[in-house]
Amino acid sequence: MSGDAPRKISRxxxxxxxxxxxxxxxxxQTGLLGDVAAPALEAVEQPAAPARDVxxxxxxxEADTLNAIVARIIPTDDRGPGANEARAGRYIDRALGGALxxxxxxxxxxxxAIDGYARASRRAPFHQLSAADQDSLLxxxxxxxxxxxxxxxxAAFFEMVRAHTIQxxxxxxxxxxxxxxxxxxxxxxxxxxxxxxxxxxxxxxPPVRIHKSAYDYEMFTxxxxxxxxxxxxxxxxx
Amino acid sequence: MATRLKDTxxxxxxxxxxxxxxxxxxxxxxxxVVGLEAGNWMSKHDFSPDELRNNVRGWPHAVQKANxxxxxxxxxxSTPTGPRPRLHPMMNAVGGTTLHYFARFWRxxxxxxxxxxxxxxxxxxxxxxxxxxVEDWPxxxxxxxxxxxxxxxxxxxxxxxxxxxxxxxxxxxxxEAPRRREYPMPPLRGTEFTEKMAASAKSLGWHPFTAAAAxxxxxxxxxxxxxxxxxxxxxxxxxxAKASTLVTTIPKAQKTGRFDVxxxxxxxxxxxxxxxxxxxxxxxxxxxxxxxxxxIVLLASYxxxxxxxxxxxKSKAFPNGLSNNHGQVGRHYMSHAQAGAVAxxxxxxxxxxxxxxxxxxxVDNFADDNFDHAGMDFIGGGNLWISSDRRPIQAVSGSTxxxxxxxxxxxxxxxxxxxxxxxxxxxxxxxxxA
Numbered sequence: 001m002s003g004d005a006p007r008k009i010s011r012x013x014x015x016x017x018x019x020x021x022x023x024x025x026x027x028x029q030t031g032l033l034g035d036v037a038a039p040a041l042e043a044v045e046q047p048a049a050p051a052r053d054v055x056x057x058x059x060x061x062e063a064d065t066l067n068a069i070v071a072r073i074i075p076t077d078d079r080g081p082g083a084n085e086a087r088a089g090r091y092i093d094r095a096l097g098g099a100l101x102x103x104x105x106x107x108x109x110x111x112x113a114i115d116g117y118a119r120a121s122r123r124a125p126f127h128q129l130s131a132a133d134q135d136s137l138l139x140x141x142x143x144x145x146x147x148x149x150x151x152x153x154x155a156a157f158f159e160m161v162r163a164h165t166i167q168x169x170x171x172x173x174x175x176x177x178x179x180x181x182x183x184x185x186x187x188x189x190x191x192x193x194x195x196x197x198x199x200x201x202x203x204x205x206p207p208v209r210i211h212k213s214a215y216d217y218e219m220f221t222x223x224x225x226x227x228x229x230x231x232x233x234x235x236x237x238x
Numbered sequence: 239m240a241t242r243l244k245d246t247x248x249x250x251x252x253x254x255x256x257x258x259x260x261x262x263x264x265x266x267x268x269x270x271v272v273g274l275e276a277g278n279w280m281s282k283h284d285f286s287p288d289e290l291r292n293n294v295r296g297w298p299h300a301v302q303k304a305n306x307x308x309x310x311x312x313x314x315x316s317t318p319t320g321p322r323p324r325l326h327p328m329m330n331a332v333g334g335t336t337l338h339y340f341a342r343f344w345r346x347x348x349x350x351x352x353x354x355x356x357x358x359x360x361x362x363x364x365x366x367x368x369x370x371x372v373e374d375w376p377x378x379x380x381x382x383x384x385x386x387x388x389x390x391x392x393x394x395x396x397x398x399x400x401x402x403x404x405x406x407x408x409x410x411x412x413x414e415a416p417r418r419r420e421y422p423m424p425p426l427r428g429t430e431f432t433e434k435m436a437a438s439a440k441s442l443g444w445h446p447f448t449a450a451a452a453x454x455x456x457x458x459x460x461x462x463x464x465x466x467x468x469x470x471x472x473x474x475x476x477x478x479a480k481a482s483t484l485v486t487t488i489p490k491a492q493k494t495g496r497f498d499v500x501x502x503x504x505x506x507x508x509x510x511x512x513x514x515x516x517x518x519x520x521x522x523x524x525x526x527x528x529x530x531x532x533x534i535v536l537l538a539s540y541x542x543x544x545x546x547x548x549x550x551x552k553s554k555a556f557p558n559g560l561s562n563n564h565g566q567v568g569r570h571y572m573s574h575a576q577a578g579a580v581a582x583x584x585x586x587x588x589x590x591x592x593x594x595x596x597x598x599x600x601v602d603n604f605a606d607d608n609f610d611h612a613g614m615d616f617i618g619g620g621n622l623w624i625s626s627d628r629r630p631i632q633a634v635s636g637s638t639x640x641x642x643x644x645x646x647x648x649x650x651x652x653x654x655x656x657x658x659x660x661x662x663x664x665x666x667x668x669x670x671x672a
Contacts, residue, residue, distance in 0.1 A: 073645040079654060099295050135646065142645070162645055163635075170630040171290040186650070187657035189591055189630045192287050194476060196466040196592040201429040201626060203589045219476065220286035 053087065057096040057104065058111075063089060065111045068127035070165045072134050081182040083169045091168030091177030092161075103160060110157035113148035114141060174213045174222070181211045192217075240520055240527035246272045249519055249532035251505045251547065254334020257538030258483025259389065261491040270496050272530055273488075274503040274521055276303040276539070277330030280337065280484070285474030289629040292338070292473040296325035300337075303330040303504065309542065328540055332501055333484025335540075337474045340595040341452040341481065342623065343395050345386050348379040348415050349606045353670075356607060357617050365617055370670040371570050379415050387419050390450075393481035394458040397421035397450030411447045413602040423455045426464060426597050431588045431661075435624045436599040444603045449623060451596035452481035461485060470594030471627050507551045508535055514555030541571065570671035577620065579664040583639055587658040593626030600624075606668065618668030624661070633657040 055063055067089040074083035083089075096104050114137070118126035122133050129137065140146045144155035168177030170184065172192075178184060184191065191210030193200065194217055200207040215222050247269040250257040257273060264271050277300060284300075291297065298305060304326045310319045328335045349356055354374045357365050366372065399420050400410025425448035428436070439446040453470075454463045464479040478485045491497040505521045509529065518531035537544040545568040549559035559567055601622040602608055611617055634653045638644060642652035 074650055075647050077647045077650065079647075079651060082650065099298065138645075166631055166634055167290060167294060170634055171294070172288050174288070175290055184630055186654050187630060187633055188587070188654075189633070189657075192467075193592070194287070194465060194467055196468065198427060198429075201431075201466065201589060201592055203430045203587060206587065206589060207591075214286040214288045217286075219283055220288075221283045 053090045053093070056093050058089075058093045058107070061115070062107065062111045063093065064125070064127040065115045066092060066107070066161070068129075068134060069114070069138065069161055070168070072131065072138055073162055073165045074169055075131075080186065081180075083165050085179065086169040086177055086182045087179040088165045088168030088177050090179075091171065091175055092164050094176045095164070095167075100164065103164075106151070106157060106160060109150060110154075110161070113146070113154070113157075117141075117146050117148055172213050172215070174215045184211075185209070194219075240529040242529045242531065245531045245533075246270045247532065248272070248534045248536060249274060249530050250536045250538050251519060252276070252334065252537070252539030252543070253332050253483065253488060253499065254329075254538065254540075255336045255339075255483065257536065258333055258336065258488050259392075260536060260538060261497050262392065262487040265491040265494040265497040268496070271491070271498070272532070273497065273499045274505055274519070274530070275330075275332050275334075275499060275501050276504055277332065277334070278501045279499075280331045280333070280474065282474065282476045282478055285337075285469075285476045287467060287469035287473065287476070289469070289631050292469065293471065293629065294631055296472070297329060297338070300329050300331050301326045304328060331484075332488060332499060333482040336480075336482040337484060338472050339480075339482075340471065342596050343390070343397070343450045343452045344621075345414070345417075346379065346382075347413070347606045351375040351378045353617070360607065361611060361617070365611070367617065367670055370672055372670045383415075383418065387417065391419075391422050393452050393483075393486050394423060394454055394461070395421050395450050395452050395481070396423040396426050396455035398425050398448055400447060408445065409447065411449070411600070411602050412445050413605065413608045421450060423458055425449075426451055426453060426455045427466075428599065429589075429593060429597065429626045431590055431626055432597070432599045432624055439599065439601050444601045446599045446601050449596075449598065449600035449621075453594070453596055454479040454481075459486075464594075464597075466593050466597060468592040468594065468627070468629065470596065471629075505547060508537075508547060508560055510551065510553040510555055510560065512554065514553070516560070572669045572671045575667045575669050576664045577667050579662040581637055581639075581660060581662045583656065584659045584661065588661060589658060590626045590628045590661060591658070595623075595625050595627045597627070598623050598625030618670070620665045620667045622663065622665055624663060628658075628661075630657075633660070636660060636662065 052063070058066060067084065070083040070088040070092075074086070074088070076082040076084055092100065092107075096107065115126045118124060118129055118137055122129055122137065126134065126137065137146070138158065141154040142158040144153045146154035148154075149157055168175075169182070170187070170189075171177055173179060173181065181191075188206070190200070190207040192212050192214055193210060214220055248264050248271045250261060250271060250273045253261070253273045253275040261271050261273055280300065304322075309322050311322045312319045329337050331337055352374050353372050354366060398407070398410040399417055400407055400412050400414045401416045402420060403418060404416050406412050428448060436446040453475075454461055456463045461478045465477055467476070470480060474480070474482070488499070492499070500521075500523065503521045503523045505519050507520045509517045509520065511517050516532075516535045518529055519535055520527065520529050522528075537547060539547075548561055548567050551560040552558065553560070556562060558565065561567060604619045605621045606619060607617070609619070634657060638649065638652050638656075643649050
């Protein structure tokens with residue numbers, strides 16, 4: 001499937017996936033953590049979830065926090081899979097090296113702030129809190145009341161993560177999210193067609209669902225925004 | 239030092255809607271034309287049905303010039319200048335914004351050309367909006383009518399005339415000005431939803447019609463018919479059914495042998511001689527500077543790039559920028575404004591996942607001066623256009639009408655049930671220069 005298209009994995013990427021050492025290092029270097037306590041070492045002792053996707057940009061600790069957040073934004077529940085099964089976290093991790101690179105620092109600071117606030121107010125890393133505690137904390141984050149956030153405050157961070165979770169759940173699987181089309185199935189999107197008949201536009205019966213990425217159609221070039229981002233620099237007049 | 243190129247009759251800056259169209263009659267008239275385009279060539283293979291790339295990220299690879307030059311933006315003079323809006327609405331490519339425009343294809347109405355005269359006549363001078371520099375045009379609809387027809391036939395427009403030489407046909411727009419000729423193609427098809435909406439509009443006493451689109455409803459000039467696949471909104475056409483200048487006038491002009499395209503060309507200044515006549519343009523491509531001499535320079539990028547070039551092109555004859563000795567360049571801007579979207583929640587699935595913004599039903603009862611503004615505090619108006627057009631990210635990103643939170647299980651239940659029950663209508667508005 002296109003969402004699992006082969007990707008180059010650098011040594012640096014692999015190292016980042018190994019543990020949380022990178023999180024502390026990033027925090028210390030950038031000084032973005034503000035008055036939030038640096039991530040405690042307990043996080044290192046938590047075993048990583050099995051069969052986790054190799055991380056490209058986030059540290060393991062950041063990914064733990066992020067995956068827990070996206071799983072509350074679109075939860076797995078009796079209605080079926082959510083952002084976790086859609087691999088919205090994987091989408092964000094990959095995009096942070098390309099289209100969402102401008103958000104990398106905001107993630108570093110914001111995820112650390114959320115985890116720090118979880119430890120300070122609820123005595124555990126965010127991803128280990130109960131769903132109810134996670135929700136109550138995220139409600140504070142959403143309303144801008146959570147401490148430790150620079151810039152637009154915690155509300156802006158929440159809105160950003162929510163938007164990216166939506167992208168990673170309902171965007172084309174080519175970008176690493178919407179795995180097994182769980183996002184499109186959730187809302188009844190009948191799928192990508194290159195030709196739509198009059199019957200496909202009737203209200204009843206609804207069109208047959210198709211599970212295809214845009215790039216499963218051979219005719220389309222797979223130019224990614226990430227690879228072309230750098231080319232833009234040539235436009236600058238020196 | 240810029241390399242001086244061979245002389246040409248006409249150099250065009252920007253090969254989009256205006257420049258990409260102008261090349262054809264110029265080349266057909268026997269003139270040698272050079273087209274300088276900031277973007278690159280694209281083809282139907284580049285136009286993947288990809289909402290993330292097209293609608294969310296805004297074609298980052300195809301808007302390189304605008305994205306990297308980052309024009310700043312402020313809504314009015316008393317607001318601090320900030321970064322440009324995140325999504326640049328134009329395209330830098332051969333064909334320009336016609337590659338991914340909606341292709342809704344209106345003519346202006348006679349009223350548009352005579353706003354001041356008509357407003358004073360009907361409502362009095364006090365109704366001209368304060369602060370607007372609106373003026374009547376020095377030409378009218380009748381002067382342009384033959385050229386509208388030429389463009390509609392050259393590009394290929396689907397529609398139904400509502401006023402053919404004065405004969406009103408309620409299947410078309412009864413408010414439109416007379417046209418001498420029917421559209422080159424019949425209208426695009428409707429959907430069950432747009433047909434329901436048309437019937438509802440009619441029951442309100444309005445005059446709905448299938449509005450015109452520069453999209454093939456059938457094969458036209460060797461380009462195929464529309465596939466209604468749902469990614470026309472900010473997306474290019476994978477079957478060349480949408481009439482961009484890339485697939486219509488530009489290749490036709492190239493066949494004359496008198497039209498050359500220079501892609502990835504970044505124009506820096508327009509040169510002027512001692513008498514104040516333009517002599518050509520300087521541009522940069524691939525890190526090299528060139529001077530393209532020309533008898534005529536046609537500025538055909540969007541208005542703010544045109545303005546910037548003119549203001550940057552200072553000379554002895556034009557010390558404040560080309561044609562700016564009266565300080566008027568860059569003033570009287572007319573935007574392409576849309577009102578905030580009206581959203582409707584229907585009690586059933588409407589299956590709007592496919593189609594495009596141009597597949598729909600329009601109502602012109604509230605446009606221009608088609609209704610009495612006597613009790614209003616504005617002039618002009620806008621058309622309503624209901625279409626079939628929705629993609630997944632868009633579907634879940636909108637309002638929950640106060641009936642659900644916007645995250646968590648309750649929200650998930652809401653989008654699971656309601657995503658196909660919502661339609662949004664962003665009404666275009668009449669713009670006045672200011």
